[in-house]
Amino acid sequence: MTLYYTLVFVLLVAEMSIFGMLIVPLPYSAKRKLFTFISESPIVAKFQYGMKITFIFILILFIDSVNRVYAVQMELSKTKKSSNPGMMEGSGRMEVQARKFYSQRNMYLCGFTLFLSLILNRTYVMILDTLRLEEKVKRYEGDPKASGKDSKRLDQAGEAGEIGKLKNIIAQKDKELQAMKSQSEGLSREYNNLGDQMTTKDGTPKKDK
Template identity: 65%
Template sequence: MTLYYSLVFALLVFEMVVFMSLIIPMPYSIKRKLLTFISESPLVAKLQYWIKITFVFVLVLFIDSVNRVYRVQVELAAASNVNNGVGAAALGGSERMEVQARKFYSQRNMYLCGFTLFLSLILNRTYTMIVDVLRLEEENKRLKGDPSVSKGKSAGGLDNAGDMGEIGRLKNELAAKEKDLQAMRKQTEGLSNEYNRLGDQVSPADSTPKKDR
């Protein structure tokens, strides 16, 4: 295995360890501190940045491995046509072994890069779901009057991390609707003031003819 595929394998093992640490049963306080550290630590943020760049290279390796698998399949199909349908077994012993070895290594690299990319998506989604669950549990405890949950803690990194999901989108929509509501209130007040001003101007004109009569 070459150096870069060895690094991909190390990244896959690292993802497996992180995934197991996320799904393993833990006490609420320990898991909350762990996720708060992950969401607020600048060191973890830098590590996530470099890991994202690494995944770009893994994607390039995955595309290259798929291309190699395709070329080996085309080579085997061409050898099968040359030998009048006898198949790859009609190749020489050493040549056939060399082609089969290339096919095996190409498929291994394809599966290695593919599972690494797939597990990265699972990790991202699992982390977001766990953060949302913990934040909802905290809200539930606060509504029940649990004194161990303080409002200051709930405004920490868990809320910021939970905004990555559906709740964050709903919060943004609610803030936009509140801004629209405030603008409508200002327009209503302006129209009401203008209506009262026009009413004051029209009232003296209406009362003058009545005095003449």
């Protein structure tokens, strides 16, 4: 296995370990502190940014491995259809089969690494949303521990995700609606002023001189 595929395998093992840590049942307070630290740590943010770039390279490796698998498969099919069946005997057949095996292995390795990265991201978001909902339930129940700094940080971390994006979109739409209302009121005033100028006091239209 080449160096970059070895690094991909190491990353896959790391993702499996992180996924196992995420699904391990922990006490609520410990889980809240852990995810608060992950959401606010600048080191973790830089690490996540670097991992996004790494996954782009892994996607390139995945596409390359798919092309290699397709090329080897086409080579096998052409050899089987050729007039000389002896070409698929001995060391030549073993060499083609080995290239097919390595190409498929690299394809599965990169594919599972990318797929597990999506699962990790979604699992993290779901756990964060669950913690926020549990925090709200504890507030409704009157738990004094649910109004601390960690709960506020979890709310801010949740707003930084999908819910925060939706709130920003709604706020922007509200601003646009207010601007349209102000424009409509201005046009209505101008229309009324123009109507007053075009009519006389007794309600009859003014005649042009």
